[in-house]
Amino acid sequence: MKQKSIVVLILIVLLGQLLPLPSFAQAAKQPVRGIWVASVINLDYPSEATTDPAALKAEAIEILNRAQQAGFNAVYLQVRPTADALYKSQYYPWSKYLTGSEGLAPNDNFDPLEFWVKEAHARNIELHAWLNPYRITKRLDGEPAFTTEMLTADHPARLHPDWVVAHEGNLYFDPALPEVQNLIVQGVEEILDNYAVDGIHFDDYFYPGTDFADDASYQSYGRGLERDDWRRQNVNAMVRAVYKAVKKYDNVQFGISPFGIWANQSDLPNGSATKGNQSYFAHYADSVAWINEGIIDYIAPQIYWHIGFDIADYITLVDWWVKQTRGKDVDLIIGQAAYRLGNSNPKSPWYGNDQLFRQLAYNMTQPEIAGSIFFRDGDFEESEALVGRLKSFYEMLDSADYYHHLSINFPVDHSATRSDTTYISGYADPLKPLYINGELIHFRTPKGFFGTQVAINSGKNEFKFTQEGEQQTIVIYRGKTPTGISSEAIGNTSQFQPDEPVQSVEKVLVADSLRPQGQQLRAPGDKITLACEAPIGATVKVTFNDETFDLTPKTTQKYGSKVLTTFSASYQLPYLEEGETSRMLAAPVYHMKYTGKSDVKTAPANYTITTDTSNYYARVVKDHVDTYFVPDPGEGSDYLLEKGMVDGVLKLTDRYVQLASGRWTYRSNVSIFYAIEPQRNKVYSASYNYGDRFDYVDVQMSQPVAVSLQLEDGILAAEFANTAALPELQNKANSLIDTATSQTVDGRTTYYFSFNDFSQLHGYYTEKTADGVRIYLKKAPQISDGAKPLTGLTIMIDPGHGGKDSGAIGVMGRQFSEKHINLENSNALKAELEALGADVVMTRYDDQFYSLQERLRMSLAVKPDLFISMHADSINADHNLSYVRGFSAHYQREIAASLAYQVHDNVIAKLQNYDRKVRVNNFYVVRGTWAPSFLLEAGFVPNPMEFEMMTTPAMQKQYAKAIADGIVTFFRR
Incomplete structure (x- = not known):
C-alpha cells in the first residue's frame, strides 16, 4: 500500500535501517504500453452488467491475459464512468454499468477494483484508475433527460442538487464550485487510501460545451474574469488540487488524456497547424498550462487521425505535442485510435491495421514520446491479428531487432526508366528521422523499412538520403542516358548497356x-x-x-x-x-x-x-504433355495428354501444333504422321470401379485416341477424339457419378458426368492404359474431430520461385526477395499443418530453382489432397508502392473454388489484410485437376509495410495459422 506520510521513511533512513522496497510502479522506467478498458455503457468491462463475482472475475482475467499477450504493461481501467464506482466507495454509488442497477453491489462482497489490481500486478501490468471528474450521467439516444431524482438517494448529486448543471439531457457537476473540487479530491484520495493503483487518470471530459448553464456560479465566483478564462481556471484548479493530493502518495502517477487538438493556429498563435475542434475552447482544457506548470506527470493527447489528414494530420500533431513537452518534467504519451482500425472501406486509411503501425513507426523517431495508450480493449478482443502484430512490434523494440544504418536497396544506383515517376525503398534506423533531398520521409515501418515515390525528370536525377551523419545518393536516368550505364532496370524501365564496336557483316541473307x-x-x-x-x-x-x-x-x-x-x-x-x-x-x-x-x-x-478433315495426325511422344489455349504458354494451359495418345492436326507451325480439339502443344511433344484412311476409334465398354482415394471409370477402346477432361458448372466432360459413339456407362450404387450421357459432334464424342454430390468430387485426371483409358475421380477426404483433424491427408506446399528466380524484388533488393518470403511462409504453414496431423510435402525445401513444369509434375506424382502455391505479389515501380497492398487467392479449376474462397475468407477475417479478392487465373502451377489447387499472394513485396509483415516470424505464423484453420473449416464443412 502507498504511504501518505514520509515520516516513517525518514526515521528508517536516519536509523540506518533497510531502504524501502520499491513499489510495483517504481521499477526502472519503461515506455508506456497501455490499453484503455472502458466501463461506460458496458463498452469493455463488464460487457454485460452482472452481480456474479465469477463472471466479473472471468472477464477481468480474459482482458488482462489479452493485454499481457499483446505486450501491454499498463491498463487504464475506467472505475468511475459517471459519478459512480466499480469499487467500494463512501462517496459514490455502485455503477449501474457494473451490476445493472445504480447502487446495487456485486454479490459476496466482491470488489472489482481490488481484484483488478491484484491480477494486473501478478502479470507485471500497472493498473491506473481512470475517472471522469464532472460527468454524472450518460444519456443514450431515445432515453429521457436525466434529473437528480432519477439517481440513488445517497448519490452526491441528489444530496446536493445545487452542485449540478443540466446539459443536453445529462447532468454534470459544476466545475466552479469548491465543494465539487473537494468531492473530486476526496474521491481520488479514497482510491489511493484503499487500493494499490499505479495512477489516477482523467480523459478528455471537462466542460461538456460552451453553452454550459453556469450563470449563477459565474456571478458568485467569476472574480471579474472573462467567462472562458474563468472556466479554464476552474479546471486548472481542480487539476492542481488532484495533483497535490496524488503526490502525497508514493509512486503514483497522475495524467490526463485530452482531445488531440489543444487549439488551432488560426485561433491561437501557438496552436497547431490544424482545423479541427479545440479542447482549449470547447472543453476549457488548457493542457499547455498543465504542462508548463508541471501539475501532471504525463499528458496523453488523443491523436485519433491518420497520417496525411488535412484537417488534423497525425504527424503535425505529434510534432506539436513533442514541442510542448520538450524540456518539461511531463512525459508525452500518445493516445492511439485502435478503434478506427478495420474500416470496411478499402479506400479508407484505417482499412486493416497498417495506419496504426505507420504511426507507431513515426513515434519511434521522437525520443520525447514515452509510449502509447490504445483505445480500446474491445478492438483488440475482436482482432487476434492486431494483438499478435502489436506483440511482435513490442518484441522487436525490446530486442532492438531493427535496422541501425541506412541502405538504399531498390532500385540499384544508376538505373534507367521511361516513366516520369518511380519508387525508391530501403531501410534505415527507425529511431531517427530520414530525409530525401531535405524532405522528411513519412512512409516508414517500425523495423526501419521505408519507401517514397519520386518524380523523374528527363536526363539525370539525383536523390540524396540523409540520416544523422549517414548519407547515400542514388542516380536514376530518364530518356537519353550516357553510355557506360550497366545496371538493373526498374519496374517498367529499360536496361541500357554500353556501346559495343561495330562488327563487319556478310552481304548475304541469314x-x-x-x-x-x-x-x-x-x-x-x-x-x-x-x-x-x-x-x-x-x-x-x-x-x-x-x-x-x-x-x-x-x-x-x-x-x-x-x-x-x-x-x-x-x-x-x-x-x-x-x-x-x-x-x-x-x-x-x-x-x-x-x-x-x-x-x-x-x-x-x-x-x-489443310482442312479439319485432312488425315494429318499427332501422336504424343512424351509423358504428361501440356496443351495450351493459344500458341503461347503465357496465355494459359489447359489439359494434359499422356504418351501414346493420338489426335488430329489442324495447324503446324515452327514451334507449335494445333490439335483437332482446338488446343495447341509444342511441336516437339508429338510426332506428325499422315494416314491414308481416317483414324476411327471404337469404344467397347465403360465401367465404374471403386477405389481407395480415387474411384475410376475404365474405358476400353480400339485406338489410343486423345481423351481430355473439362469441368464446368459441376458437369465433367470427357471428350474422345476420332470417336463416333460411346457405350452406356456401367454405373454402380453409391458412386460419385449420378448420370452419364454422351454426345457426338464433328467426329468427337463426349461423356457428360453429373454427380450425386459435387462437393464430394475433389479431383480428376486420365491415365492411358494398355487397352484404353482410365478416368480417375478423387473422393473428398474425411477428417476427424480431434486435435489432429488432418491426419491421413497429404498436402503439397509450393514455395514459389527459388534459386536463380528471385521473384518480386522489394525493400531489401535481392538480399531478401519474394523467393525467401515464400519459403519462410511455406515452412510456417508446413509446421501448422503438421501440427494438425497432415503429411506435408514441399516442392522445394531450400533455395533451389524448379521450373513451373517440374513443380506441376511433382504434384502429379504425389497427387496430394490439396496443393497450395505460396507467393507474394508485385507491380511496376511507376506506382506509388506505399499504397499498393493486399492479399489475394487464385484458382483455375472449379474443384478448387470453394476451398480457395474458404481460405481467403479466413485469412481476411483473421488478419484484416487489404482484400484483393479471389480470382480465377490460369496460373500454370494450379492447373492440376487431380487435387484442389490454388495460389496465395500474401501481400506486395515492394510495399514496405507489407514486406515487414511478411518477413516477421510472428506474422508468418499468424498467416500460416489462418490458412490452416481455413483448410480445417472447409473439410469439416
Whole structure:
C-alpha cells in the first residue's frame, strides 16, 4: 500500500535501517504500453452488467491475459464512468454499468477494483484508475433527460442538487464550485487510501460545451474574469488540487488524456497547424498550462487521425505535442485510435491495421514520446491479428531487432526508366528521422523499412538520403542516358548497356532466319508472316505462290553493334477449291540486294493448306504433355495428354501444333504422321470401379485416341477424339457419378458426368492404359474431430520461385526477395499443418530453382489432397508502392473454388489484410485437376509495410495459422 506520510521513511533512513522496497510502479522506467478498458455503457468491462463475482472475475482475467499477450504493461481501467464506482466507495454509488442497477453491489462482497489490481500486478501490468471528474450521467439516444431524482438517494448529486448543471439531457457537476473540487479530491484520495493503483487518470471530459448553464456560479465566483478564462481556471484548479493530493502518495502517477487538438493556429498563435475542434475552447482544457506548470506527470493527447489528414494530420500533431513537452518534467504519451482500425472501406486509411503501425513507426523517431495508450480493449478482443502484430512490434523494440544504418536497396544506383515517376525503398534506423533531398520521409515501418515515390525528370536525377551523419545518393536516368550505364532496370524501365564496336557483316541473307524453317500446316485463308534477316540498308523481296513482293525492314538505322534487321511481310493464304482437302505450296524464295551485291535463298520448308478433315495426325511422344489455349504458354494451359495418345492436326507451325480439339502443344511433344484412311476409334465398354482415394471409370477402346477432361458448372466432360459413339456407362450404387450421357459432334464424342454430390468430387485426371483409358475421380477426404483433424491427408506446399528466380524484388533488393518470403511462409504453414496431423510435402525445401513444369509434375506424382502455391505479389515501380497492398487467392479449376474462397475468407477475417479478392487465373502451377489447387499472394513485396509483415516470424505464423484453420473449416464443412 502507498504511504501518505514520509515520516516513517525518514526515521528508517536516519536509523540506518533497510531502504524501502520499491513499489510495483517504481521499477526502472519503461515506455508506456497501455490499453484503455472502458466501463461506460458496458463498452469493455463488464460487457454485460452482472452481480456474479465469477463472471466479473472471468472477464477481468480474459482482458488482462489479452493485454499481457499483446505486450501491454499498463491498463487504464475506467472505475468511475459517471459519478459512480466499480469499487467500494463512501462517496459514490455502485455503477449501474457494473451490476445493472445504480447502487446495487456485486454479490459476496466482491470488489472489482481490488481484484483488478491484484491480477494486473501478478502479470507485471500497472493498473491506473481512470475517472471522469464532472460527468454524472450518460444519456443514450431515445432515453429521457436525466434529473437528480432519477439517481440513488445517497448519490452526491441528489444530496446536493445545487452542485449540478443540466446539459443536453445529462447532468454534470459544476466545475466552479469548491465543494465539487473537494468531492473530486476526496474521491481520488479514497482510491489511493484503499487500493494499490499505479495512477489516477482523467480523459478528455471537462466542460461538456460552451453553452454550459453556469450563470449563477459565474456571478458568485467569476472574480471579474472573462467567462472562458474563468472556466479554464476552474479546471486548472481542480487539476492542481488532484495533483497535490496524488503526490502525497508514493509512486503514483497522475495524467490526463485530452482531445488531440489543444487549439488551432488560426485561433491561437501557438496552436497547431490544424482545423479541427479545440479542447482549449470547447472543453476549457488548457493542457499547455498543465504542462508548463508541471501539475501532471504525463499528458496523453488523443491523436485519433491518420497520417496525411488535412484537417488534423497525425504527424503535425505529434510534432506539436513533442514541442510542448520538450524540456518539461511531463512525459508525452500518445493516445492511439485502435478503434478506427478495420474500416470496411478499402479506400479508407484505417482499412486493416497498417495506419496504426505507420504511426507507431513515426513515434519511434521522437525520443520525447514515452509510449502509447490504445483505445480500446474491445478492438483488440475482436482482432487476434492486431494483438499478435502489436506483440511482435513490442518484441522487436525490446530486442532492438531493427535496422541501425541506412541502405538504399531498390532500385540499384544508376538505373534507367521511361516513366516520369518511380519508387525508391530501403531501410534505415527507425529511431531517427530520414530525409530525401531535405524532405522528411513519412512512409516508414517500425523495423526501419521505408519507401517514397519520386518524380523523374528527363536526363539525370539525383536523390540524396540523409540520416544523422549517414548519407547515400542514388542516380536514376530518364530518356537519353550516357553510355557506360550497366545496371538493373526498374519496374517498367529499360536496361541500357554500353556501346559495343561495330562488327563487319556478310552481304548475304541469314539462312536460318528464312521462314518457314519447318513444315507448316495451315488453314485456308490464314495470315502468315514471311520473314528473314538481312543487313540493315538492304532491299529484300520474296517470291511465293507465284507472287513477288517487297519485305519491310524492322529498322533502317544502325545502332551500336547491330547491323542486321528483320525484313517481313504479311500474306494471306489462298482458299481451297471445292473438293480439295489440302494443297502444298512451294517454299518461299528470298532475294536480297545490298551495296551492289545480290543473294538468293530458298526457305528450307513449305506451307501446306489443310482442312479439319485432312488425315494429318499427332501422336504424343512424351509423358504428361501440356496443351495450351493459344500458341503461347503465357496465355494459359489447359489439359494434359499422356504418351501414346493420338489426335488430329489442324495447324503446324515452327514451334507449335494445333490439335483437332482446338488446343495447341509444342511441336516437339508429338510426332506428325499422315494416314491414308481416317483414324476411327471404337469404344467397347465403360465401367465404374471403386477405389481407395480415387474411384475410376475404365474405358476400353480400339485406338489410343486423345481423351481430355473439362469441368464446368459441376458437369465433367470427357471428350474422345476420332470417336463416333460411346457405350452406356456401367454405373454402380453409391458412386460419385449420378448420370452419364454422351454426345457426338464433328467426329468427337463426349461423356457428360453429373454427380450425386459435387462437393464430394475433389479431383480428376486420365491415365492411358494398355487397352484404353482410365478416368480417375478423387473422393473428398474425411477428417476427424480431434486435435489432429488432418491426419491421413497429404498436402503439397509450393514455395514459389527459388534459386536463380528471385521473384518480386522489394525493400531489401535481392538480399531478401519474394523467393525467401515464400519459403519462410511455406515452412510456417508446413509446421501448422503438421501440427494438425497432415503429411506435408514441399516442392522445394531450400533455395533451389524448379521450373513451373517440374513443380506441376511433382504434384502429379504425389497427387496430394490439396496443393497450395505460396507467393507474394508485385507491380511496376511507376506506382506509388506505399499504397499498393493486399492479399489475394487464385484458382483455375472449379474443384478448387470453394476451398480457395474458404481460405481467403479466413485469412481476411483473421488478419484484416487489404482484400484483393479471389480470382480465377490460369496460373500454370494450379492447373492440376487431380487435387484442389490454388495460389496465395500474401501481400506486395515492394510495399514496405507489407514486406515487414511478411518477413516477421510472428506474422508468418499468424498467416500460416489462418490458412490452416481455413483448410480445417472447409473439410469439416
